[in-house]
Amino acid sequence: MTNNHVLRFPTLSVRQTQRLLAGTGILPLPRAAASRIRASVLQKAAPKSLARNRIRRTLVPIAACLLAIIVFFVAFPKAALAVSEFLGRVFTPSRYMNEDPATRTPVPSIDEALAAAAPKDGDYSITLMPDLPNAQEFVDFRAQNGYDPFSEENWGWLKDIRPEIAEVLYDGNQLIWNTNLFTTNEHVREFMEGFGVKSGSKLSVDALMGDVTYTVAGDPTVYTLDVSGHGITPIFDETALATANHAVLYSDFYINSAHPLPDGILTITQNIRVCEKDAMDYGATVAIITHTFTFDTTKGNTTAADGAEAEYPLSGEAYISFDHTEFSEDQLTMTKWTMQTQKVSLDGVKLKVKYEYLPTGILVHLSVAEKPADWTDEMASAFLRTTGKTSANDYQSAGIANVVYIDGKLIGEASQPESWLQGELQYILPVYPDQYADVQSVVMKLSLAYLVTYNGADLLSGEVYTIPEGGSGSDGVVNLIPLIEITVPLPNN
């Protein structure tokens, strides 16, 4: 889905952008994405002199690592796929589901999960806007926002769309499905208008997921599912687009792992909103597709092995860097934002680690189970932030660094799935069920990075840095201290 709204910003000059963005501060971004971008940019921007020095400094270790990796692959061939995925790119199930099944690199355990869900289409109906109960609301929106009045001539073709469930991925932790919307090639191109494809038609169409519910046989309750990410998958390849007979609607959902979907066959009813131009504009709805299908959760709820859980008491002293915010009475204005580093005792801190053995990898979840009475919530939250390496192979922000070793060999920093969790950390380790028997050990070495200085302020000596309105850069000098080594329990070991 692209920004194809009622109002579209044209290409703006730097001066116009400057005026428009004045006073706009920081916008949130999932930590995993921010870390990936940071690492990639710093790596590519490294000046040649630094790169040459790094080459000299790291030539011998790299050679040693390559030898170790080669030995590792020879010794544990089944682990090779996992490690190559780990080193090659950040793998997330949502990316897998965004790729064309015909051309993506298969991951056997995920493909097994897809097959086990065995989705089957049920009924569907398509209601055009004038027949919707709240049609007047849409009529008014169109009149007020410059849309042509709804007409059967323009939109009657929507009745001929045939929805079909394509793939369902459910692993007890994540639920993702793709719905194919079959139509003519001309109308597929209209779905792609928002991505810049010129269809030659005067219409531009988009779709998003609306309300979604499910029922289970023998239970009269209708349960709701909360959609998280959704949108039409763009078709970039002109050759593929030339023969495309369907658009794909991707959707993923929030699943509370403490309350997974019930075992058995679920009947899903999804209401897909089809809109003119941009489906982010609810008022632009021109049709609702109500589609039912079933899928089997049994395999997804049956993890490769029972989950594991452990608590690790910490001890000694450490420094925690944390920020503190205060807001005005109406909560609309941030009145204070500071950064500081404080020496704390780790005695009384218990780290809780949960493991889930999923077809998509081993999901590791870290939280603070117990904290000393003198720790504030801000301190506890800051304790489990993530830090990332710079091009110079060091750290510049406070938080936890998690380096993974498989069978004693350094693999790299643990990959984090997209997550908005605060004060908790999640990692996905690419060790799949069919590899458990071959891998002897997976160890996460956690270190704690804290800020010594921040934007010139000496935090270690107790100075508190006030972040200016609209945010600031983050030029920090950090120290890194080992925190704990955690051996990930592996089934079959």
Added chain:
Amino acid sequence: MDAVTDLLRRDPERALSQMLGAYTGLVYHAAAAVLGRSSHEEIEECVNDAFLVIYKSRDRLDFSQGSVKAYLCATARNLAINRLKKREGAQEVSLDEFVSSPSEQTESAALRNLEAEELVNAVLALGEPDSKIILYRYYFDLPSKQIAKLLGTQPNTIDQRLRRALGKLNRLSKGGNRNDE
């Protein structure tokens, strides 16, 4: 000149680190608004390229026209728009070409700039918080729920204000007064 922009001239490596800390979210959402939020990899590539091109072009940029933040967001949008255009068969050009030039003088560019200038003026004339709501919604493509969270209010309040603000913009574009209701 703001501190990061100044630092980019004096100590580029430190400045790059600061830029990444402060602006990655803004630049990401600016590119995502053009490309669509399911195109994670393309968005990240645009963001990476925007940071790199500004970092590497730093000596040639006119920071009296705008800050590093403005250059980054404008460049990310241009890169994203170009990705869309590429599918229509446009030729690939050097990354440097996507740094917005403050002195575009072709007739068509002048016309585009005139329209853009009027729009920017109209959005800013809405005043706070409406101008910010319009910016978050239509420049960064954030959904109402997220805008509400950023501004500490309810999603339906955002929707109502958006509708009113769009109405004002429509009237302004037709020569009306911004205070007309």
